[in-house]
Amino acid sequence: MEKILSAEDVVVKFTLRGETLTAIRGVSLDLHRGESLAIVGESGSGKSVFTKTFMGMLDPNGWVDSGRILYKGHDLARYKTERQWLGIRGREIAMVFQDPMTSLNPLKTVGHQILETVELHRSVRRAEARRLSMDILRDVGISDPEKRYNQYPHEFSGGMRQRVVIAVAIACNPNVLICDEPTTALDVTIQAQILQLLHSLQEKYGLTIVYITHDLGVVANVADRVAVMYAGDVIECGLCEEIFYNPQHPYTWALLSSLPQLGVKGEPLFAIRGTPPNLHSEIKGDAFAPRNPYALEIDFIRRPPCFQVSPTHRARTWLLDPRAPRVTPPAPIARSRKLWMEKKMEKMKEQDRDAR
């Protein structure tokens, strides 16, 4: 598959009250054309910060310290001036933010905000831009666009506003769309509709979508691939089913075990003990080690390398080292892994039979 964007060993640092802290600790991640990639992780794991580096949207006290972000042959990590970024923002990579209630200018009509974006990126006449805006409004599922076009954001409900926000992002005609928690602020019933909408737009406009979320339900619904982040690092990355059915990193195990659906009825819900590491102090070894019941001695000393589990699946844990002792993952994980293996075997047998 064609790589559209490729981050290599990206390190992001911030200065905060005179101290320097490392928010992203050498992340490498590829984005393939036309796929949906979900980046999951708890608050503060750096998922938003990481994607902000693609658009030069870091807060003024943050910077990309080292690493490369390759997009269409350009290294975005070297970009400095506003002029350079204006060639990327919206035009190539667009972003949808979490809260639709505050993402729109309350004093301008919805139509104007889309029109403004269309005119920013396409050199078309006013009438043509207006027609395009109207089409986009219809594409994001807003009925009666002629009337809605001249209304203000406060006349829209939350879900409708998120549709408008998506319309503005689409109006840029980008290749990549980054959705930063696109459904977190919405009703559960609306969430599914918005995800559905994003999926249909992805096909129509040929988008590559990056979802940033901490909701594993959203991930399971939309993602082709999943990257799990912890303490500023991608600790596991693979196809959606690989992450859900055959996770390798103890943090991914813990994350999945915390899903109420995977728990056993009558038993207390699983929670990960402890807190994420403090970014002020340097992290030694595996960042998850202090909270990890499966931690090995080496986990506290050296940072694990990335082990390739399958061509599409890699994880950063010493447990995958050939010298590591064999451990049994928590019960729910072991169960789903077993199911998945059986299914896989059956499939292979079927293929065998078909081949014969």
Next chain:
Amino acid sequence: MFAYTIKRLLQSLVTLAVLATAVFLMMRLMPEEGYFGEGFDRLDQVQIEAALTQMGLRDPLPTQLCRYLSNLLRGDLGRSIVFRPQVPISEIIAPKIPYSVYFGLASIAISLIIGLPMGVMMARFKGRTPDLLGSGYVVLVKAVAPAVCYIFLQLYLSSWLRIPMLFNVRRPLSWILPVLCMSLGNVANYAMWMRRYMVDELNRDYIRFARAKGMSNSKIMTRHVLRNAFVPMAQLLPTSILLTISGSIYVESLFSIPGMGGLLVNAIQRQDNTLVQALVLIFSCVGILGLFLGDVFMAMVDPRIKLDKRSGAR
């Protein structure tokens, strides 16, 4: 929008009625000496009572209030007692108004031209030199009592620049100092408000979103930030402008400008009860009118207000 304006207008009228009554009642608490001109000392108790009864001041309070309010409705502000005995107050005030208005307009023009861009620059370069210089100016003007500022300006600038210390109709140069003094505070206010509301807007999510869709900073500033920061400004400016135009009490008496503000000081000093009553009422009306206009302008620039049933909730 229309309904909103009517509603605000009615509210203002109610406020005005309450205010007129309050002014009236407060004036009844003033020493009765103020209803007599010179020669009060020579009157005995009987004469005083007779005079007060003749003026209607011994009638029951409700009767007096009704008479006062109905006179007001006919535009009759009463007659001066001490300042220029028996001359209708409207005649005393009329020639004073142009001075206050001219000085006010000159000062407003200067304050807007300097203050607003100053605030914009402070917001644009927040935390850097222009912002620090501007903030220094604002703090200085706001912290030092105006009286001190004005007297320093009057004393030092007049000798350095060799311009007249007091106002003189025939010498245009004598306009400079009073206008400058009146503008000091307004420039600081406008710059402070503008900076504050622009910084407020700059931190909003939709600005981040506008940046993410590839809009340049300068376009964001002019199309989104400036435009939106004008909503609160539209509410604040009318009051400030009207109050400046209606005359600065201190500056006018300091530079002996024959305007409305100076007149109020004079009337209070000489205990002319009816004149004070009329002037206080006029200044209050201007204030209420300013608030009303502010709300209407805000409704014009902010679409959210038109539909909001609980108007003015913002």
